[in-house]
Amino acid sequence: MPEQLKKVFPSFSNELIQDIKANEVIKDFSAGEIIMRTGQYIKNTILVLKGAIKVYREDDDGGEFFMYYLQPGQACALSMVCATKNEKSQIMAKVVDDAEVVMVPLSLMDKWMMQHRSWYEFVVGTYRNRFEEVLEVIDSIAFRAMDERLEFYLKRQVEATGSKELKLSHQEIGSDLNTSREVISRLLKKMEQRGLVVLHRNQIEILM
Amino acid sequence: MPEQLKKVFPSFSNELIQDIKANEVIKDFSAGEIIMRTGQYIKNTILVLKGAIKVYREDDDGGEFFMYYLQPGQACALSMVCATKNEKSQIMAKVVDDAEVVMVPLSLMDKWMMQHRSWYEFVVGTYRNRFEEVLEVIDSIAFRAMDERLEFYLKRQVEATGSKELKLSHQEIGSDLNTSREVISRLLKKMEQRGLVVLHRNQIEILM
DNA sequence: TTCAAAAAGTGACAAAAGTTACAGTCCGCC
DNA sequence: GGCGGACTGTAACTTTTGTCACTTTTTGAA
Structure with a gap:
């Protein structure tokens, strides 16, 4: 197990790995499970070892808006910034590929930040990368119409899954982008006519 | 000057204040000036002492999308997370009320994080608050139509300026929300009819 | 094998938002 | 006091997006 940690988080120092090992709880989740719900109290920091997790923002009427993937x-x-306070989660996280995650108690966060340079850098890097990713999401919804947003969405899925064969239904894409299935069907058909994708049932082949 | 720092940043320890004092460069900006441009290299962390700064996300075609205010x-x-790397700014920051800011060289960031508990907590808190604010912005554009986005925008302006008399033209609101002036005029008129605002030239009185 | 549910295609229409065009109003400045 | 520019109001129209209704296809389970 420590070998796996070291492999998935190569920047972590050996001492940090030891510390994690001493405090970790490893949990398995299967596809479809919800790891974290909006409003739930956060007690742990989550490190992903395996699988894929989609992170959503939810609104009051049951809408779900996809923000980013959590990958190994x-x-x-x-x-990571909830500190000791009793912070509630602002997001919802859903497992899409069977996942294995390390749960680290929040109480250790501050200590490790001071003790482990590699942890400090990981946290700061994580923060920066997520912030920048979220800014790009803002770009897409603030500046672009639905056709471009769809292209942006598909490209991110390709990046995240590492595959050009996306296993997604029009319905799922629609709800990720907070629009209707029909709109997605319409736009995908147009993209197919432009030669950007090939459509199959439950699968989209990306040619871009 | 250290008194002012202590007053505006009451959580900072005395040692931290001393350290800032030893390294600070204080700069004045007048309304309309741009403190930071998209793509510019970041060399300093910015602490606001006085005034008000609006932070925008820009797109390639000159569009500006308002994200949040920086206040004293x-x-x-x-x-704060650009670390030592040669990171480029992802945002644009425009002064709207004559401002006084402290510029702290980025090179000190990591050191202070380790040395000063109060700096560490300030940075983590800043990060959390901004992230949450940005998530709310995402909510508004992902889930809400323009009429509700406008209400959300106006409420934030009231909060930020502490006044219910907003000195804003329809044009400015339109470009902050990345829509046209006409749309804003239309929606504001409707809000006036609903009794939520009173419209004047270059000023909107908020009754909510 | 049959049947029900999920997925996808599509036409028709409604609503929201963007665009164009122009008129009226207020303000500071000469 | 008059002039030009910025600000606002509004009608008419287009485009985009959302919604409704219905069909066809595919798949998996009984």
Whole structure:
């Protein structure tokens, strides 16, 4: 297990790995499970060892808006700055590929920040990367119309999954982008006509 | 001057204040000036002593999308995690009320994080607050139509300026929300009819 | 094999937002 | 007091997006 940690988080120092090992709880989640709900109290920082997790922002009427993926080697930025306070989660995290995650008690965060240079750098880097990713999401919704937002969304899925065969239904894309299935179907058809994608049932082949 | 720092940043320890004092450069900016441009290299962390600064996200075609205010006692979150790397600014910051800011060289960031508990807590808190604010901005554009986005925008202006008399033209609101002046005029008129605002030239009186 | 549910295609229409065009109003300045 | 520029109001129109209704296709389970 420490070998796996070291492999997935190569920047961590050996002492840090030891410390994590001494305090870790490893949990398995299967696809479809919800790791964290909006409003729930955050007690742990989450480090992803395996699988894929989609992070959403929710509104009051049940809408879900996709923000980013958590992949192996990454961590939930928000859970890292909740400090000791009784902070509630501002996001919802859903497992899409069977996942294995390390849960680190929040109480250790501050200590490790001071003790472990590699942890400090990881946290700061995580924060910066997430912030920048969220800014790009803002760009797409603030400046772009739905057709471009869809392209942006598909490109991110390709990046995140490392595959050009996306296993997604029009319905799922629609709810990730907070629009309707019909709109997505319409736009995908146009993209197919432009030669950017090939459509199959439950699968989209990206040619871009 | 150290008194002013202590007053505006009451959580800072005396040692931290001394350290800042030893390294600070204080700069004045007048309304309309741009403190930071998109793509510019970040060399300093910015602490606001006085005035008001609006932070924008820009797109390639000259569009500007308002994200949040920087007020006295606050700092630019993004400039705090740029670390030593040659990071480029992802945002644009425009002074709207004559401002006085402390510029702290980025090179000191890491050191202070380790040395000064109160700096560490300030940075982490800044990060959390900005992230949460940005998430709310995402909510407004992802889930809400323009009429509700406008209300959200006006409420934030009231909060930020501490006044219910907003000195804003329809044009400025339109470009902050990345829409046209006409749309804003239309929606404001409707809000006036609903009794939520009173419209004047270059000024909106908020009754909510 | 059949049947129900999920997925996808599509036309028709409604609503929201963006665009164009122009008129009226207020303000500071000469 | 008059002039030019910035600000605001508004009608008419287009485009984009959302919604409704219905069909067809595919898949998996009984």
